[in-house]
Amino acid sequence: QACFEQELVMKPAEQKKRIAVIGSGPAGLAFACHAAERGHQVDLYDKSDEIGGQFNYAKQIPGKEEFYETLRYFKYRIEDTGVNLRLGKEQTCEGLLAEKYDDVVLATGVSPRQIDIPGIDLPHVLGYLDVLRDHKAVGKKVAVIGAGGIGFDVSEYLTTEKSLTLDESEWSERWGIDKSYSDRGGLKPQQPEQSPRQVWLLQRKESKVGKGLGKTSGWVHRNELKSKSVNMWNGVTYHRIVPEGIEIEREGEKQLLEVDNVIICAGQVPQRSLHDALQSAGQTVHLIGGADVAAELDAKRAIRQGTELAAEI
Numbered sequence: 003q004a005c006f007e008q009e010l011v012m013k014p015a016e017q018k019k020r021i022a023v024i025g026s027g028p029a030g031l032a033f034a035c036h037a038a039e040r041g042h043q044v045d046l047y048d049k050s051d052e053i054g055g056q057f058n059y060a061k062q063i064p065g066k067e068e069f070y071e072t073l074r075y076f077k078y079r080i081e082d083t084g085v086n087l088r089l090g091k092e093q094t095c096e097g098l099l100a101e102k103y104d105d106v107v108l109a110t111g112v113s114p115r116q117i118d119i120p121g122i123d124l125p126h127v128l129g130y131l132d133v134l135r136d137h138k139a140v141g142k143k144v145a146v147i148g149a150g151g152i153g154f155d156v157s158e159y160l161t162t163e164k165s166l167t168l169d170e171s172e173w174s175e176r177w178g179i180d181k182s183y184s185d186r187g188g189l190k191p192q193q194p195e196q197s198p199r200q201v202w203l204l205q206r207k208e209s210k211v212g213k214g215l216g217k218t219s220g221w222v223h224r225n226e227l228k229s230k231s232v233n234m235w236n237g238v239t240y241h242r243i244v245p246e247g248i249e250i251e252r253e254g255e256k257q258l259l260e261v262d263n264v265i266i267c268a269g270q271v272p273q274r275s276l277h278d279a280l281q282s283a284g285q286t287v288h289l290i291g292g293a294d295v296a297a298e299l300d301a302k303r304a305i306r307q308g309t310e311l312a313a314e315i
Contacts, residue, residue, distance in 0.1 A: 015041040019104035027055025028301040029291025030109030031076040032308030038083035049092035059134035064165035095279040112270035112292035121243030141262020148267035149205035161197040161230040194229035270296040
């Protein structure tokens with residue numbers, strides 16, 4: 003709402019509604035709390051036993067520990083605004099229709115996009131949820147397919163043994179910041195971390211790896227991975243996955259990357275399985291967050307979209 007105080011105003015609702023929100027990721031949380039604040043009766047559902055959606059995976063990435071605080075904030079906002087939180091049960095179209103809600107807001111997020119490469123079903127192939135949600139074992143040599151935000155996050159997660167974000171002195175040492183100012187400009191040589199794994203971060207596009215990252219932070223992520231000797235390769239053609247690794251082609255040369263695991267981070271698709279059935283039954287339905295547009299996971303956009311809908315509903 004900052005800098006939009008005149009446009010984005012949370013006035014008391016003239017017509018109070020019963021609203022179901024499906025999914026407690028950033029979009030669902032923002033909508034539910036603001037809508038309840040305006041006086042609507044809001045039931046917030048999630049099939050998980052905790053709020054947060056994919057925030058619960060993102061908060062594990064070194065440097066993103068502030069997401070713990072975001073979820074703590076929303077936990078208390080839910081209590082303060084009187085949102086009725088219902089966790090641990092997946093909702094059905096029939097169940098929602100039986101409740102006769104005035105509106106249903108689908109904030110169900112995204113699902114990993116499936117890709118078709120021969121050998122994709124081999125046991126050493128993992129998805130990013132296998133790594134960040136299920137914490138499956140990952141070997142010492144890894145190929146990551148997909149160099150978007152999630153590919154960078156997974157690579158950072160796999161190459162970092164200890165996050166320095168919460169340790170100011172170690173963080174300063176890592177980035178070459180001289181807090182005593184005895185060195186010129188307060189700078190000294192950086193001390194790169196040693197990576198516990200050898201990682202290849204791969205993308206099909208010919209563009210620079212990491213081009214789509216945030217303008218203010220992308221250079222940090224690239225520099226971090228570069229310092230850990232992560233191979234960031236563009237223009238890669240994936241031929242097939244084999245027990246020994248993955249066969250690729252780059253710059254006209256075919257080669258076998260001998261890796262222990264191949265991790266798929268090839269984007270997402272909207273998770274909106276309830277939408278058509280609810281709409282066909284005459285239920286008023288709204289899509290927000292990843293369920294609306296499955297671009298790179300963008301919490302800021304999701305929170306803003308949830309807030310804007312809550313202001314106008």
